[in-house]
Amino acid sequence: MKTSLKRFFAGVAAAAMAVGGLALGATSAQAAGPVASTQKGSLTVNASNGTAGHALTAYLVAAYNGDYTAKTDGSLDLDTFKYVVPSADESAVEDALTAAGVTASASGSATIAEEGLKQLTGQSADTPFGYTAGTATASAAERKFADALAAKIKDGSWKPSNTQTLTAGDGKFTADLDPEGLYLVVDTYAQTDNSNSTQSVPMLVGTKFANADIKTQPTGVGEVDMKNTTLPVGKEVVTDGTGATADNTPSYNIGDTVYFHLTTKIPDYSGYEADPTLQDKQKTRLLSLVDEFEAGKFTGTQVVSVKDSTTAIGDLQEGTDYEVTGEGTDTVTVDLKRLVNGADGAKTGWKAGDVIDVVVSGVLSADATTTDTVNNEDDKTGADKKGNSNKVTLNYSNNPKDNSQQNKVPGPVVNVYSFNLNVKKVDQDNKPLAGAEFQISNEAGTLLYFTKSGSTYTPAKAGAAGATSTLVSAETTGAINVKGLKAGKYTVKETKAPAGFFQGALPSYTVTIAEHYTNDDKNTTRPSKSGDDWLTTLTYTYTTLDANKLVTKDTTSTAAPDTSTATVKNVKSITQLPKTGAAGIAFFSVIGVAIVALAALFAVRARKASRLA
Missing domain, CATH: 2.60.40.10 (Immunoglobulins)
Known part of the structure; x- marks a missing residue:
């Protein structure tokens, strides 16, 4: 699992193994039990896909002990470091550790929960977000643990004793969490202002160490990248049904067929279940492109082609890989849920990030808008009232715990003219x-x-x-x-x-x-x-x-x-x-030539007549 705590936990686990898997430094001071730090620890969650629609909450899993120290080189002395799990949260932490496959026993003053946290990193795996790629199967112990804790919050079986919120700003979330320690960060996401993102999967992350003697922070603490994705959605006018050549001068005769190229990518479905039967709404992954022609301006609307242009899969087949609705109307939908859920007969071998290309067409109707002037509005975006518009919307699942929840992301609005x-x-x-x-x-x-x-x-x-x-x-x-x-x-x-x-x-x-x-x-x-x-x-x-x-x-x-x-x-x-200018002269010159020709004809006829007399 690519987690910010992986290297740090590895160091903690190594220290634990160095003393035979027992508590970190079984000293007389430990017998009385470690005391939680009273200092705050800073935490930053980088949101490269934007903060819009997201709200992050941090739940304390374990505080750092207050008497850890630094080595002479300014790094953390792992022999003095301990976790302190609040007693009210011990049961939930133990249950989540068990769900993660971690078995631990209390040792000295260290509880089962505190000992288990030290072992958590032993089952790590380098997979996207800690899942087997493209599935909801957690492959890393930390991922299983984080998901189990988050599930307990959702079903109400765990009411964390320490809950704090992070503040959004400038492409990141930040907080000074009290106390410094290990936190579960959970994202709630609801699409706002056409935001384009999935909800992050739960994140397990430790704050920075507040002790000023720690000059070099352990790798991976205090900062983490939000574990979510965003998808592109594009649209352009193209010259023909192949979709290969952009039309940057999109004017057409009424009655001409106009082609539009739509594009998006297959989401990273790591953390999302799939339902090949397409019957369970919460498990059925969603991915569709909805193309909307301006009402009444086009006829004969249809889907020309759909393909995965990144892999050898190539052309996709209607009925097995995708479904089409609305042909012949103003709204045409290409629904790719058969492909991304692995429905019967659908092609396999696709992967997250594959580019999906769709070409649709419509015939510019007799009711299309025509013009002989331009729109002088300053904001030349979206639908142009002097033209005929076409817009696309991308729909895709945005909540890994409920696939029926989805983003509806508007793409470009393009115009064609006559x-x-x-x-x-x-x-x-x-x-x-x-x-x-x-x-x-x-x-x-x-x-x-x-x-x-x-x-x-x-x-x-x-x-x-x-x-x-x-x-x-x-x-x-x-x-x-x-x-x-x-x-x-x-x-x-x-x-x-x-x-x-x-x-x-x-x-x-x-x-x-x-x-x-x-x-x-x-x-x-x-x-x-x-x-x-x-x-x-x-x-x-x-x-x-x-x-x-x-x-x-x-x-x-x-x-x-x-x-x-x-x-x-x-x-x-x-x-x-x-009668002025060359045109008039030329015209009368033609008449003059005609008169001369006519006179010559009469002269010839006169001579012939005189010879016959």
Whole structure:
């Protein structure tokens, strides 16, 4: 058992064996019985996983004797050291020693309890927290003793005569315990403020020696690390179902499948029982990841894969290693209790600390949030109201004496985005114009298809019911509102003007939707990849604008558009087109060429006619 008292106890045991296993120094002074120290001893419990939710109580097991001395080199003189067990606590200590497999007899003035404590270290083992790895089987005598004493406190059969509390602060618990001595430190833990920890198993630890002559404290006394664990929980958007590549620019078309990578580790279940039948709630270990899609923003939610990526176990199988609930809803749960309890058919060979990787997916729905602006809130964490969020919660057992008690630890909230692209169609008098037809192509030149609802179009697959590549400006407003495009470069082309309008100068233009994201550096639980990316910059850049200046920022400006909406004008005749600049010259040059060609044609026909006359 890796205990702070192991080396110290070993020294005490060695001294005891040096005098034939009898009391430490059977002197005439001992016959009257050792006297407990009246000095306080300091104790520090390091809480590397944080103090939140924990409360530590120290119960006196045995005081140090008040007349121990130091050697000339400033170290403890073990020949003068003794334990003094309070008489009110002797029975409980003896029972716990028996449970630990320690047999002792009273010797001189030393009681059975005091003699037994000296022998406690003889059955030590270097195992996690004193248990056989990953089990509730105590493998060290000190662990058995500490657990037996703690059990007596819990069931009320031992009411310790000396109880004191430790004070939390700055990543540790401290106390000056009165008197100096050997203490059982018991943790009570209740999750608060999303704290992420297990309850520590009971700790057996001695205070520092208060005698100023002890210049060198025995190794392992006065300080101990809290025997608990914490688990990571991470989430990120990934490019595909393998979960291997982070997507740091998470924008999508409505109808696209979005993949999310969740990750955690298998807890250290040392000290926790297991129930392969999964019937006993107190013994059934808990470990699950709950993925929550923002309500109504995704459809077709499902679990793509689950694996232990640390060992050769690899891919885990649904139904034998884990169970899934909630597919197709906003909340999907991957429950790993079959694996960690060793249920029938579940894979073996996993160990504490193994990384569990889960990939889930959902289709961005027609009801997803779309945007053409960014959220300017200062605190860019969690769910972005301009995007579509997804969050994960990790659940795992946190009490080694009752596996049904669990932490619910929130992980990162990640966001994915989709954007708007609009046309405002007007006539030469800047009045809304209905019935104009447009098409949109992506950068590869592929014609895009949409489904229509009022004046709003959302991306659709070619051939899908109601899908069309023709977008028509609406009655009364002249609007075409495209909702749900990912960032990229698009070509917008008018293919047909309304009846009565000039068909020879139909405008087209390209627009680039460009986004920039900032990673949420406050999200300390995210993986080292994308995690939570917030949209912080969004631009619309228009190029290859119509040469006739029919595409403008708005009805009052001839400048190029710079938002999600372009104002596009139709005219009824050539004379209404702008006649300034290269565009006008080019247009009339085309007309001139056509007239010259027509004149030449008539000249040829005239010559032919004269020869026939």
